[in-house]
Amino acid sequence: MIRPHRSHPLWIAYLLHRLSGLGLALFLPVHFYVLAFALNQPERLDAFLRFADDPLVKVAEFGLVFLLAVHVFGGLRLLALEFLPWSPRQKTMAASAVAAAFLVAGTFFLQAV
Amino acid sequence: MTADSNGLHVDVWRGSGTEGRFERFLVPMQESQTILDVVAWIQQYADPTLSYRYACRVGMCGSCAMMVNGVPRWTCRTHIKKVIKDNAITIAPLRNLPVIKDLAADMDPFFDKWVAAGGVHHPTRDRNDEIEKLSPATPERIETDTGIECINCSVCYAACDTVSSNVDFLGPAALQRAWTLYLDPKDADPGVILEAVSGRGGCHNCHSQGSCTLHCPNGLNPMKAIAGLKRATVSSFFKGGR
Numbered sequence: 001m002i003r004p005h006r007s008h009p010l011w012i013a014y015l016l017h018r019l020s021g022l023g024l025a026l027f028l029p030v031h032f033y034v035l036a037f038a039l040n041q042p043e044r045l046d047a048f049l050r051f052a053d054d055p056l057v058k059v060a061e062f063g064l065v066f067l068l069a070v071h072v073f074g075g076l077r078l079l080a081l082e083f084l085p086w087s088p089r090q091k092t093m094a095a096s097a098v099a100a101a102f103l104v105a106g107t108f109f110l111q112a113v
Numbered sequence: 114m115t116a117d118s119n120g121l122h123v124d125v126w127r128g129s130g131t132e133g134r135f136e137r138f139l140v141p142m143q144e145s146q147t148i149l150d151v152v153a154w155i156q157q158y159a160d161p162t163l164s165y166r167y168a169c170r171v172g173m174c175g176s177c178a179m180m181v182n183g184v185p186r187w188t189c190r191t192h193i194k195k196v197i198k199d200n201a202i203t204i205a206p207l208r209n210l211p212v213i214k215d216l217a218a219d220m221d222p223f224f225d226k227w228v229a230a231g232g233v234h235h236p237t238r239d240r241n242d243e244i245e246k247l248s249p250a251t252p253e254r255i256e257t258d259t260g261i262e263c264i265n266c267s268v269c270y271a272a273c274d275t276v277s278s279n280v281d282f283l284g285p286a287a288l289q290r291a292w293t294l295y296l297d298p299k300d301a302d303p304g305v306i307l308e309a310v311s312g313r314g315g316c317h318n319c320h321s322q323g324s325c326t327l328h329c330p331n332g333l334n335p336m337k338a339i340a341g342l343k344r345a346t347v348s349s350f351f352k353g354g355r
Contacts, residue, residue: 004183005208005272010323081321082340083347 013094017074020067027064058112066105073097121193123151125163126205129214135203136160148188148196149177152204152216165216172330175266179216180205185271187330208271223267223284230287231309232294235301245299253296260293260338262331269325269335281314285325285335288316292338295345307346316342 002011037045051057077097121142124135138155149167156163167177172190179188181196182203196202210218238245247254269285270276276284283291288310295306310316316339325335 005185005324005328006274006322008323008327010321010327011274014320014322078321082343085341085344 009094013074013077013098016070016098017078020071020074023067024071027067062105062109062112065108066101069101069104070098073101121151121197122201123155124201124203125152125155125216126212127163127215129212131212133212133215135205142193146193148179148181148186148191148193148202148204151193151202152179152188163216164214166218173264175264178207178266178268178271178330180208180271185268185328187266187268190330207267209273209276210267210271218267220267223270223286224265226283226287226314227265227290229309229314230283230291231306232287232290234294234297234299235305237299237301247298253298256341257293257296260289260333260335263289263333264331266330268328268330272324272328274322274324275318275320279314279318282318283310283314283316285319285339288319288342289333289335289338292341295342304349307342307349310342311346316346319343 002015034045034048037048052061074097077094080093119142120139123138123140125138126133127136128134138159140151140154140159143150149170152163152165153167156165165177165179167189168174169176170189172187175187177188178185180186180203181188181191182198184196185207186196188204193202204216206212206216207218210220210222213219249255249258263286265286267286273282273285275282291306291310294300295303300306319336319339321336321340323336326333326337329335
C-alpha cells in the first residue's frame with residue numbers, strides 16, 4: 001500500500017527505478033558466474049543454455065529485459081531531470097519513460113513467444 | 114453549536130513526544146469550512162486542552178501545516194470538501210519533525226537546517242555603500258523569482274522521504290533557499306553555499322521523488338532548485354573548485 005503523500009507519478013518512477021536497480025544487482029553476479037563457465041566449464045555452459053531454452057526461462061528473460069528497460073529509461077529520466085534545466089512537463093517525461101520501457105519489453109516479449 | 118450525527122468524524126492525534134494515539138471528535142459541518150476551522154472548533158467546543166499552532170489564517174505565515182489524511186497541507190487554506198473521505202478526516206502533526214504536543218510539531222530541526230544550508234546572506238557592501246542595482250530580466254534573477262515565495266511551512270520537509278530516512282538531509286526548503294542565494298549576484302561567497310550544500314546531508318542525497326514539489330502549497334518547485342544545486346556543485350567540482 002503506497003502511503004497518500006507518495007501517490008504521484010514521480011514517486012512511482014522512483015520506486016520502479018529502485019526496484020529495477022535492486023533486481024539487476026541481484027541478476028548481474030549470477031550472469032557473470034554463468035558467463036565464466038565459457039572459460040573453464042564449457043559443458044556446464046551448454047547445459048545451462050539448454051535449460052535457458054525452456055519457455056519458463058524465456059518468460060523470466062522477459063522480466064529481465066523489462067527491468068533493464070525500466071532502469072535505462074529511469075536513469076535517462078533522472079539525468080535529464082537533474083542535469084538539464086527542466087520544465088514542469090517533467091511528470092509527463094516520467095510517464096513517457098515508463099511507457100517506452102513497456103513498449104521495449106513488450107516488443108521483446110512478442111518476439112520471444 | 115453542538116455536534117450532530119451529520120457531523121464530520123475527525124480523528125486527531127493526541128500525545129507528546131513519541132507517545133500518542135488518535136482521538137475521535139464529531140464536528141458539525143459548516144459552509145466553506147477549512148481544516149483549521151475544524152481543529153479550532155474542537156479546541157473551543159470539545160476539548161480546550163488540544164494544542165496546535167496557527168497565526169495568520171490566510172496562508173501567509175506558514176504556521177498551521179499538519180498531516181491531513183496522510184498528506185502534509187496548510188490547514189488554513191485546505192477546505193474540508195477537498196480532503197473528506199466517507200465523512201471522515203484524520204489530522205496529525207507534521208511528519209519528520211518531533212512532536213511537542215498533539216498537533217504542534219517542533220520546527221527547530223527545520224529552521225536549524227536553513228542555517229546549515231548556508232541560508233544566510235554574505236554581504237558585499239555595507240550600509241554606507243550605494244544599493245546595488247539588479248536587472249529583474251537576467252536568467253539568474255528569473256530563476257530566483259521562482260523560489261523566493263517560501264512561507265517556511267515545512268510541508269515539503271514533511272513530504273520528503275529522504276528527510277525521513279536521513280536525519281542529516283537538509284531538506285527541500287533549506288536547499289531551495291540556498292539555491293536562490295547562490296544565484297544572487299549580491300552574495301559575496303557562493304562557494305560557501307556550495308560547500309554547505311554538498312556535504313553529508315546535502316543536495317546529492319535527493320532522490321528526486323518530487324513529493325516536495327507536488328505538495329508545496331505555494332506551488333514552488335524545490336526539486337528544481339535542488340537539481341540546480343546538483344548542477345552547480347558538479348560543475349564547480351570539474352572546474353577544480355570545491
